[in-house]
Amino acid sequence: MPIVxxxxxxxxxxxxxxxxxxxxxxxRLHAAGKLPEAEYAANLGKGFDGRTCSFLRVNYDELKxxxxxxxxxxxxxxxxxxxxxxxxxxxxCEIWNNFMMKRCWxxxxxxxxxxxxxxxxxxxxxxxxxxxxxxxxxxRDPVATRAWEALVAQKPK
Numbered sequence: 057m058p059i060v061x062x063x064x065x066x067x068x069x070x071x072x073x074x075x076x077x078x079x080x081x082x083x084r085l086h087a088a089g090k091l092p093e094a095e096y097a098a099n100l101g102k103g104f105d106g107r108t109c110s111f112l113r114v115n116y117d118e119l120k121x122x123x124x125x126x127x128x129x130x131x132x133x134x135x136x137x138x139x140x141x142x143x144x145x146x147x148x149c150e151i152w153n154n155f156m157m158k159r160c161w162x163x164x165x166x167x168x169x170x171x172x173x174x175x176x177x178x179x180x181x182x183x184x185x186x187x188x189x190x191x192x193x194x195x196r197d198p199v200a201t202r203a204w205e206a207l208v209a210q211k212p213k
Contacts, residue, residue, distance in 0.1 A: 059195040060091060066104070067198060070130045072149040074156045074187075075166075076137075078129050079105050083123045104156070104186075111152050113141030124185070125201040161185040 063081045070077040081141070085091035086100060099105070101116040113139045122128065122136055135211045144152070160169035161184050169186055172193075173179060181191045182199045191198040 057104055060085065060096075062090070062170075065191050065194075065196055065198065067191070069153075071134045072133070072144070072146065073108075073111075075104055075108050077135060079108055080130055083120050087124055104159075105158075111124060111144070112137040137152050143183065157185060157187055159186045160189075 061087055064078045065142070066075050066078055069073070070080075080099060082091060082096060082105070086097065091097065101109075101120070105116060109119060117141070119133070119137065123133060128136070129181050134185055137183050165186065169183070171188055172185055172189055173181070176189075178192050179189075181192050183192055188198050
């Protein structure tokens with residue numbers, strides 16, 4: 057996939073959770089016509105977007121409308137999701153983050169990950185899970201930057 061300026065890594069947290077910021081970026085970039093249609097548009101609101109909204113217990117289209125009204129920070133949008141879907145405990149977020157970070161590693165998504173790695177010509181890269189694949193595919197190297205260690209530093213006290 058092409059490198060998309062302004063599209064964050066899946067490993068980037070907003071508040072206590074992974075991926076939420078990336079989903080917001082995709083919504084904003086798509087509305088601005090800056091998200092490549094062929095690679096991203098068909099999955100908006102699905103896949104990890106859908107899983108994230110399910111975890112937060114909010115409707116993707118409602119969240120999208122809230123994002124596109126503008127003026128709210130990522131943290132404010134997450135607070136809105138907490139108000140509408142209910143707050144999550146630290147343990148809920150820890151379980152969620154670990155699930156997301158390891159998705160497609162030794163689970164039913166492994167075949168999909170293997171296929172995507174091959175289709176993208178990324179064989180030989182140290183890709184263990186879908187987050188790794190997405191980063192490598194978009195020109196980032198989560199292994200060299202040790203993205204998972206940065207997450208420990210972000211963990212709330």
